[in-house]
Amino acid sequence: MADEKKESYRTKRVFVNNIEQYSSKCIAKFLSTCIVGGSLEEAEEDGPPADELTLQDGTFQIVGTISNNDGENPSFALECYTSQNRDQLLPRLLECDVVVYNISENATAELIDEATWAISALHSDIESFASQKVFILISSVMTWAMSKPADPNDPEIPLTEDDYRRKRHHPNFKEHANAEKTVLKLGKTKKSKLSSYVVAAGAQYGMGENLLHYFFKASWLGEIARVPVFGPGTNVIPTIHVNDLAGVIQNVIDHKPKIHYFIAVDDSNNTFEDIVKIISFVLGPGKIKKVPKEEAYLTNALTNADVDHLSVNLRIEPIFLKETFNLHWVSEAGIIDNINGVVEEYKLLRLLLPIRICLLGPPAVGKSTVAETLCKHYKLHHIKLQEVIDEKMQHLEEAVNGAEQEGESEEAVSNAQDQLDSLKDSMEQNEGRLSDRLVYRIMRDKLNSTPCRNHGFVLDGFPKSYDQAKEIFYDEDMEPDYPRSKMPAYNKKIIPEFIFSLEASDDFLKERVQNLPESVAEKMRYSKDEYLSRLKKYRKANVEDETVLNYFDELEIHPEHIEVNNAVDPEYGAVMEKITRLVGHPRNYGPTPEEREEMERKSAEETAQRLVLETADWKRREAETAAKMAAQLEEWNRHVTEVKRQERELLVARSAPLRNYLMSYVMPSLTEGMMECCKAKPDDPVDFLAEYLLRNNSQD
The missing domain is CATH 3.40.50.300 (P-loop containing nucleotide triphosphate hydrolases)
Structure with missing residues (x-):
């Protein structure tokens, strides 16, 4: 019986939305390498026996949505679905043991709406579940951005999950906060059938970079003497390595904890200025410059949501996460203490090799x-x-x-x-x-x-x-x-x-x-x-x-x-x-959008200039050909006229003897014959004239 139970839990099917995007891709790829129940191996001594906790020896099966299916599916995914309507997507979700919706990075209103629909649709079918399903919403600590300090007299005391009821969201993250509430509410109805969790993630870094990519790229390229810091830079940004966030998701799936809301950040409490400074020091010119925050909006590489994340000033600590889970941290101390490893990840994954x-x-x-x-x-x-x-x-x-x-x-x-x-x-x-x-x-x-x-x-x-x-x-x-x-x-x-x-x-x-x-x-x-x-x-x-x-x-x-x-x-x-x-091929960044636009503009100008030159050259050749043909035709006509003149002169010269003969010998007799014919008026003038000429010719 125990073997049958273990066999039934050998693997879990996990749905992750948008698995071609940075955060979801890293999480899905991480889970695809994890053994189901792997995070339970170092459970607390007073917890259940290790045999009951270590239920499986297979890895998670990853399925998920992608924006298009033109290229090859990610190697770590068992199945990929292109953007489908919700009637088609629901059966896919029902096939899964775990549904993960990630709205932590540049989430649109449509994506947040889809996440709340997914938990609502699963909740509506809750009675048909043969076994418990888990729904995990990966949200953002931006839903805490406007929260007041835990102690007004000491702003350095961090907020924790215990301050959940006091949290205040950033104005641009209201929909995230509403989605969190919906997920937590629907997961309380029948936990044996559907258990829901919310993980509020800090600004994610590592594995090639996303939010901080602008600063990594600017430093690596070395085209500017100082890497910009937008605004004063004294604000504290809660951060987490994306693989550590994936580890939190693994632990939630394995442990199914009684606590349903987690903050996922590292221990760093680094300021924006310190983060940019260490990136510039290790990867670039080693210097920074502070510029007005408004200049960030002029940078095509940063979205409005990115600027919001970089502007947040929040001290927050993940108490529940540390007390509940068995995490194997990649970067517990934060990006500054682990910058060398993060930079190596960035170079390798971006193929930026010297x-x-x-x-x-x-x-x-x-x-x-x-x-x-x-x-x-x-x-x-x-x-x-x-x-x-x-x-x-x-x-x-x-x-x-x-x-x-x-x-x-x-x-x-x-x-x-x-x-x-x-x-x-x-x-x-x-x-x-x-x-x-x-x-x-x-x-x-x-x-x-x-x-x-x-x-x-x-x-x-x-x-x-x-x-x-x-x-x-x-x-x-x-x-x-x-x-x-x-x-x-x-x-x-x-x-x-x-x-x-x-x-x-x-x-x-x-x-x-x-x-x-x-x-x-x-x-x-x-x-x-x-x-x-x-x-x-x-x-x-x-x-x-x-x-x-x-x-x-x-x-x-x-x-x-x-x-x-x-x-x-x-x-x-x-x-x-x-x-x-x-x-081999270059191992660096290709042209930037601005460089590509400039290259396309120059190419278009060169093409247009070449067409103008080719058209002018063609017209010139056509004119030269037409002029040459006109000259040749004129010369031809002149030759024809001359030939005809010479032919006429030749005919005249050749006809002179015959004309002289006719005038001397034929015309006098013919004239006399015609005069006689006029006098005689015969019935047949031609016969009369012929006989006359024959007779006179014989006489001559």
């Missing part, structure tokens, strides 16, 4: 041209040694000279001054060049900078030797007395993952240099003697046992050798095709 490329090869082979093209294609940072040094010097000078405007600490300014002095001293002692030690340090700093760590880079012709590569990429955390004769542990966060060696014959390179414009050759230091010296030095350095390519080979990062042998390919199309095929 591409690190090193381009090597002899001078004038075209490394810089290929590097610039790669950086444009993959949105990477072009790393050229001299530019990195110049940038470092400029940055230090700005840090020192602009300290007052930037509000930098005295320690930071002093540190910048010391570094600047060290660089200048080294240049004075080395005839304007930095010592190798400082060059390596500057290059390491550049490769470890946030933009290079986020996006990736293309190293242009550097390092040049085995020893340089060892110094640049070594792991700074290794032991100081690590044997330098051995290969040091390399820093996996800055080591290039793709090594491309561009190769060409000396004759090809010399010819290319000779064909360069003089100004370009001077800029690149490609005078004849200097270039030959550099080429000879490169060839000598790359025939020894320990070359820079050997370094990468020893690390199992095998270089790809690409032959450059086409002098009529200035864009390096063949080389780029080989490299992009090996590197």
Whole structure:
């Protein structure tokens, strides 16, 4: 009998609405990996025996609605239904053991209405249930947003579920509050058949981000010097990692607690300013700026509901949740204490992985041209040694000279001054060049900078030797007395993952240099003697046992050798095709809506301009063809006229003898015959004339 009972509870069918959206997707995916009853394993000692609590060994079966069915269904879902009318949706809900309606993220009035309809429809069919069903409404702590502090004299004392009757909703979340009341009310009628719960979730983060995505993206892109904070930023935002919210839902399903209203937030009580500041520090420029709250509404990436969540000021604590459930927290302390893990989630799930490329090869082979093209294609940072040094010097000078405007600490300014002095001293002692030690340090700093760590880079012709590569990429955390004769542990966060060696014959390179414009050759230091010296030095350095390519080979990062042998390919199309095929697709954000709109506008303008030019060109060709044909026709007519004239003259010339003969011999006799015919007036003038001419001709 016990085995039969256990078998009947082997799995549970769970409905989740809108499973393609951020929050619902994360919750549904999380539940699909959970064993039914899994959260009961560490029940309290005075609770029921563990055998009775651990009822199942199967995972939850997820079904749910999606907005359209054009693509593939989520792999974690057993069945997906497109938006159906309610008569079609109700049988689907009745097939499920658990119905979860999530209205916590950008819920429309229609969605909230559907959630209240769902609980009402299930309640109407309550007598037909063969077993108990559970309805869970995931709402928002915004239904508490306008609640007065638990203690007016100490606003830092948080609200708890015990203050439920004192809660006041945000003006824009009235429908959420009404839905909560309906769900709780209908779940009290017959709990053995239908039990209902409300989970009021804090602002959700993690797993690629949703509400905070604007700040993560702005920081990652690094296109602005300071990440904006809308408003004062001193407001406390209740938050929860979306997987921790999913864990709360799992516990509600497994425990079916007697308490029916839960607050789902972490322990953080972080302010808006602190949250943006830590995101900017770990992922972006490290600085923020406060702007008027109204500017948030001008940002297309934030909805009105998002702005409401970011503006809330609420201290609230989940007492019931901690006392009742067995949660395995992902981020109990909040986003600030767990920012590194949250950032890694964000990068992995958004596929924002850096591409690190090193381009090597002899001078004038075209490394810089290929590097610039790669950086444009993959949105990477072009790393050229001299530019990195110049940038470092400029940055230090700005840090020192602009300290007052930037509000930098005295320690930071002093540190910048010391570094600047060290660089200048080294240049004075080395005839304007930095010592190798400082060059390596500057290059390491550049490769470890946030933009290079986020996006990736293309190293242009550097390092040049085995020893340089060892110094640049070594792991700074290794032991100081690590044997330098051995290969040091390399820093996996800055080591290039793709090594491309561009190769060409000396004759090809010399010819290319000779064909360069003089100004370009001077800029690149490609005078004849200097270039030959550099080429000879490169060839000598790359025939020894320990070359820079050997370094990468020893690390199992095998270089790809690409032959450059086409002098009529200035864009390096063949080389780029080989490299992009090996590197793959870009691993960063595509165009923003604004960028896409601008690209479409430019494309439309270019298309229109091309059509205008093509139309004008076609009309020009048509006019030229018509003029040519008219000239040809005129010439033809002139030729025809001339031919006819010549034919007439020829006929006249050829007919002269015959005409003379007729006038001399025929016409006199014919004239006389006709006169005689007129005198005689015969019955047949023709016969008379013929006989006359014949007779006279015989006489002649």
